[in-house]
Amino acid sequence: MDTRQQSATLAQVAEAAGVGESTVSRVLRNHGSFSAKTRERVLSAVERLGYVPNRIAGTLASSGSPLVAFVIPSLSNIVFADLLGGAIGTLEQAQHQAVFAVTDYDAEREEMLVASMLAWRPAAIMLAGYEHTERTVRTLQAASCRIVELLDIDGTALDLAVGFSxxxxxxxxxxxxxxxxxxxxxxxxxxxxxxxxxxxxxxxxxxxxxxxxxxxxxxxxxxxxxxxxxxxxxxxxxxxxxxxxxxxxxxxxxxxxxxxxxxxxxxxxxxxxxxxxxxxxxxxxxxxxxxxxxxxTPRAATGEVAAKLIVDKAPPQTVDLGFELITGATA
Amino acid sequence: MDTRQQSATLAQVAEAAGVGESTVSRVLRNHGSFSAKTRERVLSAVERLGYVPNRIAGTLASSGSPLVAFVIPSLSNIVFADLLGGAIGTLEQAQHQAVFAVTDYDAEREEMLVASMLAWRPAAIMLAGYEHTERTVRTLQAASCRIVELLDIDGTALDLAVGFSxxxxxxxxxxxxxxxxxxxxxxxxxxxxxxxxxxxxxxxxxxxxxxxxxxxxxxxxxxxxxxxxxxxxxxxxxxxxxxxxxxxxxxxxxxxxxxxxxxxxxxxxxxxxxxxxxxxxxxxxxxxxxxxxxxxTPRAATGEVAAKLIVDKAPPQTVDLGFELITGATA
DNA sequence: TTTATTATTGGCAGCGCTGCCAATTCATGG
DNA sequence: CCATGAATTGGCAGCGCTGCCAATAATAAA
Structure with missing residues (x-):
């Protein structure tokens, strides 16, 4: 038997708390003004109903998207995991959410995945390198989201680029x-x-x-x-x-x-x-x-800087993070 | 100068194609019936306007969510990358989209991240192992989405479990x-x-x-x-x-x-x-x-099987994928 | 006490799409 | 040519939330 109920809505919380919908919304986002008493009642109703805000609805209603899309060649290559790891921390602090797809180093797949990612209307799309199909570039340029090309700066950036040569x-x-x-x-x-x-x-x-x-x-x-x-x-x-x-x-x-x-x-x-x-x-x-x-190579830093640029809405630019030559014992 | 225009909407495509909104929707999802001629006109309008469907809106309007959330301990551990890799392929075929968060092996963080993931109303949430805080378990049980516990089957599953002992x-x-x-x-x-x-x-x-x-x-x-x-x-x-x-x-x-x-x-x-x-x-x-x-350990297979169970809407169960002892030359 | 301000609220129109249902058109058979 | 059922199509009400604005309550100033 499935005891899972449909989750509560903002309207139900408002009703339970005896306040308007917008008041609940304001309290939950800690945005706008409301009295301490109101806050109490709303939070108590939220707790009582086990309410979890629906970000799908919230995103649709508001203008900005909290999603950041990553289209990377591979997950098994630790390089990209490091990159993601570096980015996630910063994104999380800014209430952003990472979604991703793996191209398997295939430009055709990248093309398809970029299009499919754009359907989520992300705030930014992060790609590895500069080599994209012509169609991918067109699709990207037509999209109203930031574009970040990562791990390579030998080329002309579409918008932002972070990495090294x-x-x-x-x-x-x-x-x-x-x-x-x-x-x-x-x-x-x-x-x-x-x-x-x-x-x-x-x-x-x-x-x-x-x-x-x-x-x-x-x-x-x-x-x-x-x-x-x-x-x-x-x-x-x-x-x-x-x-x-x-x-x-x-x-x-x-x-x-x-x-x-x-x-x-x-x-x-x-x-x-x-x-x-x-x-x-x-x-x-x-x-x-x-x-x-x-x-x-500064992989985690690349992810971190890229995330920061997105969060800060930085103007188009290319950031060279450089690299370090390690003199080990094998050469 | 920012030449990025607001992306077109379904309504604009419908207008440009001279058909109704629902017709465009049907053609694009290849669902329901429409004439070949109509299809032509719609697709041509889509091409002309560079229309990209908004999945945020689509998800909100329809009941089922295409999102699958992964809450994993780490990305730098190749084990979890393999797991994700195994799952992604299957999910992609079923038009699902992976979103993820990293707990850093911290149960408190897992608690927070699970709650934040649930806000996206995913079709399923995939977690590593059975050890969750009491609050995490409550949150999960109250949610109306499938729960998959991965890489461990030594315990009682909340819903689905895939892995090995x-x-x-x-x-x-x-x-x-x-x-x-x-x-x-x-x-x-x-x-x-x-x-x-x-x-x-x-x-x-x-x-x-x-x-x-x-x-x-x-x-x-x-x-x-x-x-x-x-x-x-x-x-x-x-x-x-x-x-x-x-x-x-x-x-x-x-x-x-x-x-x-x-x-x-x-x-x-x-x-x-x-x-x-x-x-x-x-x-x-x-x-x-x-x-x-x-x-x-069958890491990729674990991800793959988990994804398949979700896509197939399998009933609650625990799947033991076993493991293989490799006799190498070091012991 | 009255008026000017400011702090709190609630109402409601969308966001862009899907699902339902009624309307329209087409093809067939009598 | 008309009835009958199937194939197409459009209209529109939401999905759950946010943003805007007007309404109300509280507080300060006169």
């Missing part, structure tokens, strides 16, 4: 390895068609090497998503073709950790025989027997 | 280690006050050892959340106090990986000198030089 990160990584004396440098990565930010790092890394007369000595690209397992396998394949490499740049820390495991398993000395460099600066890198050399 | 997992782990001949077994874990599922595993693991005349030879509990780094530090501290341990059960794979790293760094032979056993069955365990011995 993937091009600069790629260059910085190349610079570091060259400076350390490595010359036969390889690359191990994952699907560059989908992860456009990784593609930018890859391109800039290679360009920087070429400009310095080194060039990429070899590369192995796993066609699927990144993972520790695939990093291990990919490095193994790369070394089979190019046994003489002295350093490898990985598309991210997960792949790099896989590479590290391969070396451990094969008895390859790090960094003496092979240097390893990652990207992201995940916590796990700090706990490795040899701390991972990598670039730490 | 943490008690059984703890016992299975103990049984495995005993069977393999380990006798001086320690435990390394994280904050048991907050992570009640880990606490259940810990209790059952210890009980199983005691029942077999072994007992827990020592334990080290990190007061904060789990992480690879803390796992490494905790094992180091535990071994300092109990150098004679021959196996250690970790609260999860992250902590176990930290322990593994500690052993690598200290030259402790695995599993000869010390065996390591984890919990969760993360992918990373498979890529380690020695695959991690652990228990693989």
């Amino acid at each position: 993937n091009h600069a990160a790629g260059r910085a990584s190349a610079g570091f390895l060259l400076e350390r004396g490595y010359r036969r440098i390889g690359y191990v990565g994952h699907d560059l068609m989908r992860d456009t930010r990784a593609a930018k790092r890859h391109a800039s890394f290679r360009d920087a090497l070429v400009e310095n007369g080194a060039g990429l000595a070899g590369e192995e690209i796993h066609p699927g998503r990144s993972s520790v397992e695939e990093g291990r396998g990919a490095l193994s394949r790369l070394l089979a073709r190019h046994p003489d490499l002295d350093a490898v740049y990985f598309s991210n820390d997960d792949m790099a950790l896989g590479g590290y495991f391969h070396c451990l398993a094969q008895g390859i000395a790090i960094p003496g025989q092979l240097a390893i460099f990652g990207y992201n600066g995940l916590d796990i890198g700090k706990a490795m027997p040899q701390p991972l050399s990598t670039i730490r | 943490n008690h059984a997992a703890g016992r299975a782990s103990a049984g495995f280690l005993l069977e393999r001949g380990y006798r001086r077994i320690g435990y390394v874990g994280h904050d048991l006050m907050r992570d009640t599922r880990a606490a259940k595993r810990h209790a059952s693991f210890r009980d199983a050892l005691v029942e077999n005349g072994a007992g827990l030879a020592g334990e080290e509990i990190h007061p904060g959340r789990s992480s690879v780094e803390e796992g490494r530090g905790a094992l180091s501290r535990l071994l300092a106090r109990h150098p004679d341990l021959d196996a250690v059960y970790f609260s999860n794979d992250d902590m176990a990986l930290g322990g593994y790293f500690h052993c690598l760094a200290q030259g402790i032979a695995i599993p000869g000198q010390l065996a390591i056993f984890g919990y969760n069955g993360l992918d990373i365990g498979k890529a380690m030089p020695q695959p991690l011995s652990t228990i693989r």
Whole structure:
């Protein structure tokens, strides 16, 4: 037997408290004026009826929406979880509510999901990066909500952008390895068609090497998503073709950790025989027997700043949060 | 200059198409009957005006809500990301939309967040585990939405429950280690006050050892959340106090990986000198030089099944998805 | 005491859409 | 050509809440 009753409405609370509807609304939102006595009666009626305001109705009636939509490539990549985590705290304080959808690194899906998100009339929509289909861009521009592009600032923002330069990160990584004396440098990565930010790092890394007369000595690209397992396998394949490499740049820390495991398993000395460099600066890198050399990206801060800009209704702008090169023990 | 116009309404589309509002509504939802010609005119008007239906209004007007609320302890723990990932696919197909909030393993926060989620009148609310404050339970029972408790089935469900037995997992782990001949077994874990599922595993693991005349030879509990780094530090501290341990059960794979790293760094032979056993069955365990011995939990499946039950409006029930003991090379 | 102000209230028209029902049109059979 | 039932269609009352404005009560000033 289902004992769940239809939940009470504002009108019922008003009736029970013997006041008008608007008075209840004012008390509950602590907005406008009302006497202490009235407040008491309203709150008591609310308690008695177990009233829970209906935000769907409230949102429809008022102009502003408390929803903030996130359209992210993946949830299993800790990067996006960190991003969300950073944003949520700030949003919550401002009484905002996060809704989200996962594109799986698919631009077509992003297009569909953006449209479906817009149907909720969110105050803002947060997207990863700049690469959207033409149709997505049109849809976004026609929408009357703020647009925030995250984790990448190498491009022209539609409205707000918060993150760091993937091009600069790629260059910085190349610079570091060259400076350390490595010359036969390889690359191990994952699907560059989908992860456009990784593609930018890859391109800039290679360009920087070429400009310095080194060039990429070899590369192995796993066609699927990144993972520790695939990093291990990919490095193994790369070394089979190019046994003489002295350093490898990985598309991210997960792949790099896989590479590290391969070396451990094969008895390859790090960094003496092979240097390893990652990207992201995940916590796990700090706990490795040899701390991972990598670039730490401000993921949580990106989410936090983005949320703050939305809450503060900041004018269109691009915020560069930079990144930090971590000199570990693997390169 | 802000060129964003107020988005069009159903009424405007109806006017532009020269038909009634309900006709537009029927065409857009592909529900009820209308002629092919009418359909054309409506869709063309929609295209012309760039109309995006307002789901806030639609939800308010119709009875059922397309929202499904998730109240989870953490986002940075990949376990919950897997769970969400599993659920989202199914929900999306059924035109549902996920909204979520993070409790940070805090029951008081859960209480507040549940109340705030209920204000969105979701079709269902998904929670991790059974441990809720009394007030949370009251609030939930008074709500007219489905309740799904996830990742734990050791208790009495409020409505639906999907997951596996943490008690059984703890016992299975103990049984495995005993069977393999380990006798001086320690435990390394994280904050048991907050992570009640880990606490259940810990209790059952210890009980199983005691029942077999072994007992827990020592334990080290990190007061904060789990992480690879803390796992490494905790094992180091535990071994300092109990150098004679021959196996250690970790609260999860992250902590176990930290322990593994500690052993690598200290030259402790695995599993000869010390065996390591984890919990969760993360992918990373498979890529380690020695695959991690652990228990693989069906996280994505839990999310998927939970979503399916909601979509299918299944009657109250508890679904045990079980778990799989992975015999790796660390124990 | 009277009037000017200010603090509190309640009434009610929407917000944009869906559901119900009556009205209209179309197709068929006699 | 007209009746009959099916296929289409439009009108409109809400869904539960907020915002605006007028009405009323309370308090201060004259």
